[in-house]
Amino acid sequence: MQLxxxxxxxxxxxxxxxxxxxxxxxxxxxxxxxxxxxKKITVQINGTLVAPTDYRALGNSGCWILFIKVNRVSVFGGNLDAEGAAFWACVLLELA
Incomplete structure (x- = not known):
């Protein structure tokens, strides 16, 4: 019997x-x-996951997406938009 x-x-x-x-x-x-x-877990992304434009929103974790100590997990589909241009603009502004 299939679950x-x-x-x-x-x-x-x-x-x-x-x-x-x-x-x-x-x-x-x-x-x-x-x-x-x-059971195994499948994460299905339908669309785009967008990172915060202000990297400080990540807090002390420094991570936008993080899976640790998990087994039997698969992630499929979608797009990841890490807001690279916004991240570097924010970093460069802090360095100025």
């Missing part, structure tokens, strides 16, 4: 697909809902 997959949509956890709102908390809520399962 059916359960889907968790970050929009149902409060994410706003506008390219501006921070979806970290909705993603973490969806992750928490999925993670008690011992």
């Amino acid at each position: 059916l997959a359960t889907a968790y949509n970050v929009i149902q956890f409060g994410a706003k697909p506008d390219g501006k709102a921070d979806a970290a908390q909705p993603f973490l809520k969806a992750w928490s809902a999925a993670s008690p399962s011992k």
